Amino acid sequence: RKSSPGSLGGGGTAKDDAGVPGRVRVAVRLRPRNAEESAADADFADCVELQPEFKRLKLRKNNWHTDTYEFDEVLTEFASQKRVYEVVAKPVVESVLDGYNGTVMAYGQTGTGKTYTLGRLGEEDTADRGIIVRAMEDILADVSLETDSVSVSYLQLYMESLQDLLDPTNDNISIVEDPRSGDVSLPGATLFEIRDQQSFLELLRLGEAHRYAANTRLNTESSRSHALLMVHVKRSVKGGDLTHSSQNGNTTSMAKSLRPTLVRKAKLVVVDLAGSERIDKSGSEGHTLEEAKSINLSLSALGKCINALAENSAHVPIRDSKLTRLLRDSFGGTARTSLVITIGLSPRHRGETASTIMFGQRAMKVENMLKLKEE
Numbered sequence: 001r002k003s004s005p006g007s008l009g010g011g012g013t014a015k016d017d018a019g020v021p022g023r024v025r026v027a028v029r030l031r032p033r034n035a036e037e038s039a040a041d042a043d044f045a046d047c048v049e050l051q052p053e054f055k056r057l058k059l060r061k062n063n064w065h066t067d068t069y070e071f072d073e074v075l076t077e078f079a080s081q082k083r084v085y086e087v088v089a090k091p092v093v094e095s096v097l098d099g100y101n102g103t104v105m106a107y108g109q110t111g112t113g114k115t116y117t118l119g120r121l122g123e124e125d126t127a128d129r130g131i132i133v134r135a136m137e138d139i140l141a142d143v144s145l146e147t148d149s150v151s152v153s154y155l156q157l158y159m160e161s162l163q164d165l166l167d168p169t170n171d172n173i174s175i176v177e178d179p180r181s182g183d184v185s186l187p188g189a190t191l192f193e194i195r196d197q198q199s200f201l202e203l204l205r206l207g208e209a210h211r212y213a214a215n216t217r218l219n220t221e222s223s224r225s226h227a228l229l230m231v232h233v234k235r236s237v238k239g240g241d242l243t244h245s246s247q248n249g250n251t252t253s254m255a256k257s258l259r260p261t262l263v264r265k266a267k268l269v270v271v272d273l274a275g276s277e278r279i280d281k282s283g284s285e286g287h288t289l290e291e292a293k294s295i296n297l298s299l300s301a302l303g304k305c306i307n308a309l310a311e312n313s314a315h316v317p318i319r320d321s322k323l324t325r326l327l328r329d330s331f332g333g334t335a336r337t338s339l340v341i342t343i344g345l346s347p348r349h350r351g352e353t354a355s356t357i358m359f360g361q362r363a364m365k366v367e368n369m370l371k372l373k374e375e
């Protein structure tokens with residue numbers, strides 16, 4: 001198949017590679033109207049209108065004013081899961097297979113389709129499969145399990161506490177940042193090697209069950225926590241055989257065998273963020289203000305980092321939260337990053353929708369420098 005879109009081809013080596021500029025890509029996805037909205041909003045105008053052919057979104061402010069925004073991709077309520085995968089995640093997955101770190105992240109108000117977009121298993125109907133399942137299918141189809149390895153860890157971050165969804169008894173995870181490469185690792189996190197799609201699906205189900213149990217115990221909802229799936233892809237490649245475009249090239253196998261073998265270790269991080277609504281607005285949640293602040297800490301820290309990066313500010317407050325430390329490579333780092341922001345049509349949520357749109361607009365200004373992860 002073709003090499004990743006963008007200018008990743010060409011096969012430079014890691015040592016002399018200064019990196020390839022790669023802006024954070026942002027798509028907006030509109031969730032179809034649900035029954036509750038159909039009833040409650042029947043007499044009111046939708047708060048957004050999409051113009052996918054122009055990659056534009058119009059946000060209605062009131063009867064007289066609309067604001068227009070452009071995104072890298074505008075996905076209507078009719079966009080299939082397959083199309084969403086191809087637009088949002090596939091280029092990132094292909095980069096990971098080529099040896100570059102990648103991040104796919106969903107941001108939006110609770111109920112707008114983040115988990116649907118990322119996490120659907122599609123057990124009843126395979127057309128429903130979300131990004132995570134499709135990504136692993138593409139990864140397993142491309143690697144050779146004799147020489148390569150694929151392993152997964154699955155975590156939840158709630159009130160600045162990192163939980164291992166593959167082993168709830170594990171409270172031994174730390175976040176370690178390599179100051180030179182900017183890479184982040186999680187020593188102590190359970191890592192499962194994946195050999196086929198079936199065992200991956202079982203692992204996801206196990207993780208979901210642990211997440212549900214943990215949230216019941218903590219008396220919270222999954223919308224209050226961030227879920228992070230990390231897929232580590234380690235591949236052996238012959239030197240010079242550096243991109244998918246060159247793999248099918250006309251180098252003879254004799255010439256290839258003379259080259260040293262290199263190891264590429266790239267990581268795909270898929271992040272289902274906590275709901276972006278401000279939970280301290282409502283007194284009925286049963287949370288004290290302190291809890292509300294703590295629950296929002298990571299998400300607001302992420303917003304501040306993205307603002308700082310978008311404005312080229314000298315200080316980016318990466319160290320303010322665990323989420324921003326975990327994602328330091330994804331924003332202003334060396335990863336290829338794709339963000340999908342999810343929204344609904346309801347005018348009752350205009351404020352939340354507007355703030356989601358602004359988050360997406362600022363993220364589009366963040367520049368990364370993609371670098372090959374090769375030893």
Ligand code: ADP
Nearest residue numbers: 030031032109110111112113114115116117223
């Ligand atoms: P979030 O993770 O943002 O809280 P969910 O993914 O749980 O939201 O979606 C909320 C509800 O809307 C779920 O019942 C989900 O099945 C449904 N839904 C979300 N997106 C879509 C879509 N594109 N098409 C059909 N149903 C959707």
